[in-house]
Amino acid sequence: MEHLAVLYKSYxxxxxxxxxxxxGLGAPPVAMxxxxxxxxxxxxxxxxxxxxxxxxSSAAAIGDLLWYVVGRSGSSTVxxxxxxxxxxxKVSLARCxxxxxxxxxxxxxxxxxxxxxxxxxxxxxxxAKIPLVKFLPANLVSRVLWAASVSWMGYFWQ
Numbered sequence: 374m375e376h377l378a379v380l381y382k383s384y385x386x387x388x389x390x391x392x393x394x395x396x397g398l399g400a401p402p403v404a405m406x407x408x409x410x411x412x413x414x415x416x417x418x419x420x421x422x423x424x425x426x427x428x429x430s431s432a433a434a435i436g437d438l439l440w441y442v443v444g445r446s447g448s449s450t451v452x453x454x455x456x457x458x459x460x461x462x463k464v465s466l467a468r469c470x471x472x473x474x475x476x477x478x479x480x481x482x483x484x485x486x487x488x489x490x491x492x493x494x495x496x497x498x499x500x501a502k503i504p505l506v507k508f509l510p511a512n513l514v515s516r517v518l519w520a521a522s523v524s525w526m527g528y529f530w531q
Contacts, residue, residue, distance in 0.1 A: 385420070386420075386424055386425070386428040387428075388407075389407060389408070389411055389425060389428045389429055389432070390428045390429070390431065390432040391432070392404055392407045392432075393407075393408070393428070393429045393432035393433050393436075393520075394432040394433070394435060394436050396436075397432065397433050397435075397436025397437060397440075397491075397492070398436050398439065398440075399492060402488060404429070404433070404523075405523055408425070408429055408520065408523040408524050408527060409523060409524075409526060409527035409530070410527060411425050411429075411524060411527060412425070412523070412524040412525060412526060412527020412528035412529075412530075413527045413528065413530070415524070415527075415528050416528050422524060422525075422528060425520075425524050426517065426520045426521045426524055429516075429520035429523075429524065430513070430516040430517040430519070430520040430521075433485075433516040433519065433520060434512055434513050434516045436495075437494075437495040437512050437516065438495070438509070438512070440492070440495035440496045440499070441495045441496065441498055441499040441505070441508055441512075442499060443496055443499065444495065444496030444497060444498065444499025444500040445499035445500070445502070446499075447500060451496065465493075466493055466496070466497060466500075469484075469490060469493040469494055469497035470497045470500060470501060472484075472497075473494065473497045473498050473500075473501040473503065474501055477503065477507075478503075478507060478511040480494065481494055481495075481498060481503075481508070481511045481512060481515060482511055482514065482515045482518075483515075484515070485515040485516060485518070485519040486519060486522075495508075495512070
């Protein structure tokens, strides 16, 4: 906790941005605890809740866009890596592809709130050839809702 406080004081919103981006790209999941803590800092007046949500949702949307582009490339190597990454989970890339095909943008909106699926949904959307003009708004709305809800939990629990 002390390390997070030092990083916050030194880098502020950039720390939030980089933590959420790295989480979205597949690093160990640190975004939710950091957003909860940052929400608590917003209560204390040390952060702006609006800027916090902006930094987190922007980072998450950028990470998702990168995964979408990777999925859109359709590389079998990418499929193998993603399937290997979730081999011990009940979620698979094939299952996400089926959900994207069946539920399209609704699945993208809901997927952001489910760890594991949140990482697989953007490349699955790319593989399913969902048009970028449909993916971007749905993804942005879902990421703003995700960042706001997690930050607000930290805000109201303090």
